[in-house]
Amino acid sequence: MIFGRADLVFLHAPSVYDFRKHSILYGPVSDLVPSTPVFEMYPIGFTTMAEYLERHGLRVRILNLAVRMLTDDEFDPEPLIAALNPAAFGIDLHWLPHAHGALAIAEMVKRHHPHTPVIFGGFSSTYYHEELIRYPYVDYVVRGDSAEEPLRQLMSHLTGMRGAPALKDIPNLTWRDREGEAHTNPLTYRPDNLDHVMLDYRYVVRAAARDLDLGSYVPFKDWMDYPIMAALSCRGCTQSCVICGGSAAAFKEMHGRTRPAFRRPEMLAADVRRSADMSRGPVFVLGDLRQAGPNYALRFFNSVRGFKGPVILELFSPASREFLQQAADALSNFTLEVSLESHDPVVRHAFGKPYGNEPMERTIADALDVGARRLDVFFMSGLPQQTAESVMGTIDYCEDLLRRFGQDGRLAPFISPLAPFLDPGSRAFENPDEHGYRLFAHTLEEHRRRLVAPSWKYVLNYETRWMTRDQLVDVTYAAGRRLNQVKAQYGLVAAAQAQITEQRIDRAVALMAEIDRLMVQTTPAEFSLEMARLKEEVDQVNMSTVCEKRELEVGVSGPKLRYSQVAQMLIQDTLHAMGRRLLSPWRRLQPVYVSQDS
Ligand code: B12
Numbered sequence: 001m002i003f004g005r006a007d008l009v010f011l012h013a014p015s016v017y018d019f020r021k022h023s024i025l026y027g028p029v030s031d032l033v034p035s036t037p038v039f040e041m042y043p044i045g046f047t048t049m050a051e052y053l054e055r056h057g058l059r060v061r062i063l064n065l066a067v068r069m070l071t072d073d074e075f076d077p078e079p080l081i082a083a084l085n086p087a088a089f090g091i092d093l094h095w096l097p098h099a100h101g102a103l104a105i106a107e108m109v110k111r112h113h114p115h116t117p118v119i120f121g122g123f124s125s126t127y128y129h130e131e132l133i134r135y136p137y138v139d140y141v142v143r144g145d146s147a148e149e150p151l152r153q154l155m156s157h158l159t160g161m162r163g164a165p166a167l168k169d170i171p172n173l174t175w176r177d178r179e180g181e182a183h184t185n186p187l188t189y190r191p192d193n194l195d196h197v198m199l200d201y202r203y204v205v206r207a208a209a210r211d212l213d214l215g216s217y218v219p220f221k222d223w224m225d226y227p228i229m230a231a232l233s234c235r236g237c238t239q240s241c242v243i244c245g246g247s248a249a250a251f252k253e254m255h256g257r258t259r260p261a262f263r264r265p266e267m268l269a270a271d272v273r274r275s276a277d278m279s280r281g282p283v284f285v286l287g288d289l290r291q292a293g294p295n296y297a298l299r300f301f302n303s304v305r306g307f308k309g310p311v312i313l314e315l316f317s318p319a320s321r322e323f324l325q326q327a328a329d330a331l332s333n334f335t336l337e338v339s340l341e342s343h344d345p346v347v348r349h350a351f352g353k354p355y356g357n358e359p360m361e362r363t364i365a366d367a368l369d370v371g372a373r374r375l376d377v378f379f380m381s382g383l384p385q386q387t388a389e390s391v392m393g394t395i396d397y398c399e400d401l402l403r404r405f406g407q408d409g410r411l412a413p414f415i416s417p418l419a420p421f422l423d424p425g426s427r428a429f430e431n432p433d434e435h436g437y438r439l440f441a442h443t444l445e446e447h448r449r450r451l452v453a454p455s456w457k458y459v460l461n462y463e464t465r466w467m468t469r470d471q472l473v474d475v476t477y478a479a480g481r482r483l484n485q486v487k488a489q490y491g492l493v494a495a496a497q498a499q500i501t502e503q504r505i506d507r508a509v510a511l512m513a514e515i516d517r518l519m520v521q522t523t524p525a526e527f528s529l530e531m532a533r534l535k536e537e538v539d540q541v542n543m544s545t546v547c548e549k550r551e552l553e554v555g556v557s558g559p560k561l562r563y564s565q566v567a568q569m570l571i572q573d574t575l576h577a578m579g580r581r582l583l584s585p586w587r588r589l590q591p592v593y594v595s596q597d598s
């Protein structure tokens with residue numbers, strides 16, 4: 001139900017539309033993020049753009065179609081889309097794994113609303129803007145990592161606001177004119193800091209209450225159970241990991257950015273504190289705080305000092321004891337996330353992280369010593385210079401780390417494959433030979449088609465000089481199985497849970513083999529029938545594969561959402577709005593009195 005017409009409706013599509021009908025073994029592609037393989041999480045930017053546009057007098061609604069489809073088998077997006085009547089629709093194609101779903105939703109929107117503009121945005125839209133604008137159901141692409149202001153200008157144009165710019169004058173815009181000719185405006189809007197946006201979850205709750213539609217605003221399926229919030233320290237990155245489409249090199253090429261845009265540390269601290277008004281869940285501070293120099297982290301810690309809730313910080317490289325002590329002094333409940341990628345410094349070097357094991361081991365020891373509540377260490381398969389043997393060597397190293405630092409259960413290692421795609425815009429995607437990658441897909445359309453392949457082996461857009469995709473798939477499951485056993489041994493996973501995970505891995509491996517067999521031994525018609533028969537089983541192994549998603553959760557005690565504070569905020573809003581309405585006749589007179597007095 002929607003009260004009042006929205007000027008802009010943001011739609012977040014599932015990775016594949018309609019995943020409920022397709023039988024696809026997605027594999028462990030999303031084990032280490034809060035989302036399921038449907039990638040139901042919408043970009044943080046939906047919130048910042050919506051808040052920014054509303055601040056400028058436009059009405060915005062967010063519809064997370066992916067979550068609605070995941071949580072309700074009966075939910076059909078089509079009648080809902082048909083019933084909407086905004087001035088424009090905005091669809092994110094931020095993550096490339098949404099290529100199928102985002103385009104399918106755009107096509108559906110255009111079918112029902114042929115005259116309503118469809119706007120795309122996000123990293124993948126930026127990368128593929130020229131290809132995207134050729135789809136008949138895409139009218140505009142807002143490029144870049146900071147779309148708030150260009151989108152405001154576009155919406156003011158589309159809603160006929162006074163003083164709105166002409167299309168050709170809107171920065172970062174790719175558009176088609178009436179004759180169908182595509183235009184690419186220069187990418188000139190690139191704010192050098194992040195202080196103009198508000199990442200405020202209270203906005204989401206208020207908007208959900210206003211539209212009486214909490215289900216459409218929920219960021220990911222299990223968010224109500226685990227209301228993790230994000231605080232964004234920057235847009236961009238100082239590192240240049242070769243497989244990353246958000247690296248310094250990728251930002252330079254795609255967004256013309258030579259340094260990240262940082263949020264003022266005091267504002268970041270306020271963002272963290274504000275999150276606690278709503279939830280007891282952890283606040284994940286995105287981006288290594290040391291990127292903007294030591295003074296930045298110190299200012300943040302000084303501002304946030306005394307905050308009692310769980311906070312997750314990330315480290316891109318080894319940290320000094322002094323930094324870790326500052327974190328511990330300011331935050332009584334902090335978790336650290338570090339990505340070592342591999343136990344082998346040669347692989348890590350080829351990945352773009354030129355440090356050895358010793359400095360990171362020292363960091364781990366120091367972090368635990370100063371009182372980190374927990375320390376998650378991430379590794380990956382599918383990297384340059386990495387063989388299958390090397391991946392298994394990484395698991396030996398995990399065991400070694402646990403033996404040395406993991407006796408009290410605070411250290412938790414994880415491994416996942418680089419999947420489903422090597423990021424477009426990353427150094428490895430742009431120069432595959434140089435980094436030892438062989439690409440199976442280049443264009444947006446090629447990626448869109450791969451997403452409906454029957455298993456993640458065929459969705460993968462790459463293999464490496466050191467591992468074919470068969471080897472990559474096999475070793476990912478083997479490593480997952482071994483790490484699961486090691487974790488059970490160290491008490492990180494309960495024995496019963498470890499057994500369930502092991503059985504799920506075994507089932508996934510057997511299903512992968514079965515799908516491979518069907519692909520060579522059946523006709524296309526038989527294949528479809530067989531895959532339909534396997535669907536239920538495939539769906540069961542799709543939800544967490546090589547580890548249980550819950551292993552990533554930091555402990556939260558008591559009710560996770562602060563319902564009384566949320567209710568209080570909403571009551572205050574309502575009283576405020578009523579007061580405004582009651583006062584409005586007086587307000588209209590007020591300027592007269594003011595001018596007479598002065
Ligand atoms: C934080 C982060 C996450 C968070 C997501 C938080 C969130 N909800 O946005 C978590 C950890 C959950 C995550 C998960 C994933 N991530 Co991630 N993530 C990042 C990271 C580190 C920072 C992103 C960031 O700064 N965002 C802030 C800004 C830039 O984006 P934004 O505010 O959301 O959106 C702005 C613009 O992009 C644009 N925009 C976005 N959508 C739209 C839509 C419209 C209509 C318009 C007009 C504009 C627009 O306007 C916004 C406002 O200015 C980047 C790496 C990097 N350094 O950038 C990777 C990155 C974006 N992630 C990436 C990937 C691949 C993933 C996963 C698919 C990984 C996986 N296999 O599990 C999942 C997808 C999860 C899902 N959707 O369910 C790739 C994307 C490459 C690509 N082109 O596909 C990146 C570049 C690098 C990487 N490999 O990690 N990620």
Ligand code: SF4
Nearest residue numbers: 237239240241244247
């Ligand atoms: S993977 Fe590397 S380049 Fe990408 S966001 Fe993380 S630290 Fe930055």
